[in-house]
Amino acid sequence: MNSADLIQILFFAVALLLLCPLAGRYLQAMLAPDRSGALALPERIVYGTCGVDAGREQNWAEYARALLLVNAGGIALLFAILRFQHLLPLNPSGLPGLSWHLALNTAVSFTTNTNWQSYGGESTMSMFSQAFGLTVQNFLSPATGIAVVLALVRGLVRRETANVGNFYVDMTRSVLYVLLPLSLLFALLLVWQGVPQNLEAAVSASTLEGAQQTLVQGPVASQEAIKILGTNGGGYYNVNSAHPYENPTPLSNALQLLAMLSLGGGLVFLFGRMAGDKRQAWAVFAAMMIPLAIAVGCAYWAESQGNPFATPAGVDPALANMEGKEVRFGTVSSVLYAVFTTAASCGAVNAMHDSFTALGGLVPMVMIQLGEVIFGGVGSGLYGMLVFALLTVFIAGLMVGRTPEYLGKKIEAREMKLAVFAALIPMPLGILVIGAFAIALPAGVAGLANPGPHGLSEMLYAYTSATGNNGSAFAGLTANTEFHNSLLALAMLIGRFGPIVPILAIAGSLAAKKRIPPSAGTFPTHGAIFVALLIGVILIVGALTYFPTLALGPVAEHFSTLAGQQF
Amino acid sequence: MFNSLRQVGGFLLLMTLITGILYPALVTGAAQLLFKDAANGSLVMRDGKIVGSSLIGQSFHGEGYFHPRPSAAGKDGYDGAASSGSNLGVATKSLNDTIAERAAAARHDDQPVPADLAMASASGLDPHLSPAAAAYQIDRVAQARGLPRERVEALVQANTEGRQLGFLGQPRVNVLALNLALDDIARAEAKP
Structure with a gap:
């Protein structure tokens, strides 16, 4: 590893260690229960207009019902906007309405925080659809994630109550006081670096050699900011953050990398503050940072090996594998982005994962398959991680024959059943079962761009990304067909609401329990042993479930590459 | 039932107003006020006409211009309305055949070809070359333009950006800026 690359990697490690606790402090201030004066006015207006009694809390079932209603309404509204964009204003290029299956896929995709895109933004979406449909x-979707994690943490720290919070209050505060101000600031920083923000659909340029070039523009920065901060990942342009208008400079790239993980990491420290025990937060944070560092190391090593077929053809191996990478980013920034975006369930990309080396492409895939809990999506990362924490104390409890406890709450049969349902069923169902249909049926295989084991990787990545609500792709797959759009939409719904409902049930069940003081036999959940066990559980669940498929895709591709075999 | 419908409908409508209309409008206003040039796409003007954007790569085929990276955007490459990478994998034969063809076409003096000249970018609109890829083309450009090699070399130097803030990203050369500088020399010499 050269020293310039090492410095960049170390910079991000230090920056995350400083930024995430700060974000936790900010989150606590903004989501705090009591606020008065002018700052309280915006949220009061929302409650007044919608007829929400902010003082009335909900039990878990009411909370879940409100969540599902808002999400179903969101899908319906976005579907209608996309289907009929040709009848709506701000469509100067006269783009047609989307097909039913693309509109459905996209509506589900943006509502579930996946932001899988079966289309190229610049050639499909009107400005109205981008701003008033997708941006909303x-x-x-990240506000929904924050709401669920707030309910779960309340369940852990409250005692003997049925209430887990008020969904509309949590949503409103997340949007108005967390996501909106940060996005405004971030969007302006991006414009400063060169991201366009205007209401021109496109500018025509005549190049030095006399050709015509269409420069597609519009309100890019405003969408870009929330795309990253909310771990959404849905780009304005087809190639996402590899596009020089979405990510023009190394600095804009660094800001995006940090923004991607800061809210997910900040929520961990908010959890520590709500639990009144910051050591709990540091333990969970360590269980995120360590796998992240290992993944960066592996992917960096793999991509630095370059393309073994290019060197004999007369290509200088110094820059390694530049296919699908931008010069301003090079190997190290591309690898960091690939790992962060899949760790974070973001799904934005600044390089084409499909053109990574076999093992370089394996790493992002594995990061998603670990359950999107290494930082993970805003909210969804932490609630997934806390479910793994429950599994860990349960396994530790089995070893010593004691009823497991977490933060003073006894974890009993009901919580364990729900945790197993949340952590172990939705992901494999979407990736392995639905993915198997896609790879087995001719209608599914038709869209592959690459032959051989890389073709399987392409398909596996698509269903992994959809179920993990990530949204990045091995983009060679032509997914804009009735077949893939429908199946991927189903996988996204399973991957999102499959865990959310049982997790809210866990929150309700834990909130009702007494809090028992720690005793000599309590397994401490803030030490190195707990961190190691937690990482072990995450790795074993991920590795055992998907290893056979990975062996047939990226691993087979790696070994055939070593043997000089092309497809 | 009616109450929960009012809550859902009201909430979605209000959030559409706030995040879908108010937020982009605020950002647009502030961006146009503070960073007018960047907010409008960092356009490059020449004789009152838009010749491109300093952020977006464009095609150059002439011997006297520095050539950009191979591009998979659109049919002929560098289509600003169809950004795309090749999305082909390292073990895919069609990709490696293309790389070998490009390397053979660019290769001179038995020097290995810099990877960014043989491999397509992620966006298909990469505005940059690595310093090595620019250096690799100096002889051809100098010869085609009838300029001394040192002069072209100095231009490449002048148009090379280092790592941002001293440590972020990679050193790079903006192809459009470099080719504009070459044209400037030609113009200055045409006027006695």
Whole structure:
């Protein structure tokens, strides 16, 4: 590893260690229960207009019902906007309405915080659709994640109550006081670096050699900011953050990398503050940072090996594998982005994962398959991680024959059943079962761009990304067909609401329990042993479930590459 | 039932107003006020006409211009309305055949070809070359333009950006800026 690359990697490690606790402090101030004066006015207006009694809390079932209603309404609204964009204003290029299956896929995709895109933004979406359709869900989907994690943490720290919070209050505060101000600031920083923000659909340029070039523009920065901060990942342009208008400079790239993980990491420290025990937060944070560092190391090593077929053809191996990478980013920034975006369930990309080396492409895939809990999506990362924490104390409890406890709450049969349902069923169902249909049926295989084991990787990545609500792709797959759009939409719904409902049930069940003081036999959940066990559980669940498929895709591709075999 | 419908409908409508209309409008206003040039796409003007954007790569085929990276955007490459990478994998034969063809076409003096000249970018609109890829083309450009090699070399130097803030990203050369500088020399010499 050269020293310039090492410095960049170390910079991000230090920056995350400083930024995430700060974000936790900010989150606590903004989501705090009591606020008065002028700052309280915006949220009061929302409650007044919608007829929400902010003082009345909900039990878990009411909370879940409100969540599902808002999300179903969001899908319906976005579907209608996309289907009929040709009848709506701000469509100067006269783009047609989307097909039913693309509109459905996209509506589900943006509502579930996946932001899988079966289309190229610049050639498909009117400005109205981008701003008034997609951007709204870019705010509401991370807010939904924050709401669920707030309910779960309340369940852990409250005692003997049925209430887990008020869904509309949590949503409103997340949008108005967390996502909106941060996005405004971030969007302006991006414009400063060169991201366009205007209401021109496109500018025509005549190049030095006399050709015509269409420069597609519009309100890019405002969508870009919330795309990253909300771990949404849905780009304005087809190639996402590899496009020089979405990510023009190394600095804009660094800001995006940090923004991607800061809210997910900040929520961990908010959890520590709500639990009144910061050591709990540091333990969970360590269980995120360590796998992240290992993944960066592996992917960096793999991509630095370059393309073994290019060197004999007369290509200088110094820059390694530049296919699908931008010069301003090079190997190290591309690898960091690939790992962060899949760790974070963001799904934005600044390089084409499909053109990574076999093992370089394996790393992002594995990061998603670990359950999107290494930082993970805003909210969804932490609630997934806390479910793994429950599994860990349960396994530790089995070893010593004691009823497991977490934060003073006894974890009993009901919580364990729900945790197993949340952590172990939705992901494999979407990736392995639905993915198997896609790879087995001719209608599914038709869209592959690459032959051989890389073709399987392409398909596996698509269903992994959809179920993990990530949204990045091995983009060679032509997914804009009735077949893939429908199946991927189903996978996204399973991957999102499959865990959310049982997790809210866990929150309700834990909130009702007494809090028992720690005794000599309590397994401490803030030490190195707990961190190691937690990482072990995450790795074993991920590795055992998907290893056979990975062996047939990226691993087979790696070994055939070593043997000089092309497809 | 009616109450929960009012809550859902009101909430979605209000959030559409705030995040879908108010937020982009605020950002647009502030961006146009503070960073007018960047907010409008960092356009490059020449004789009152838009010749491109300093952020977006464009095609150059002439011997006297520095050539950009191979591009998979659109049919002929560098289509600003169809950004795309090749999305082909390292073990895919069609990709490696293309790389070998490009390397053979660019290769001179038995020097290995810099990877960014043989491999397509992620966006298909990469505005940059690595310093090595620019250096690799100096001889051809100098010869085609009838300029001394040192002069072209100095231009490449002048148009090379280092790592941002001293440590972020990679050193790079903006192809459009470099080719504009070459044209400037030609113009200055045409006027006695």
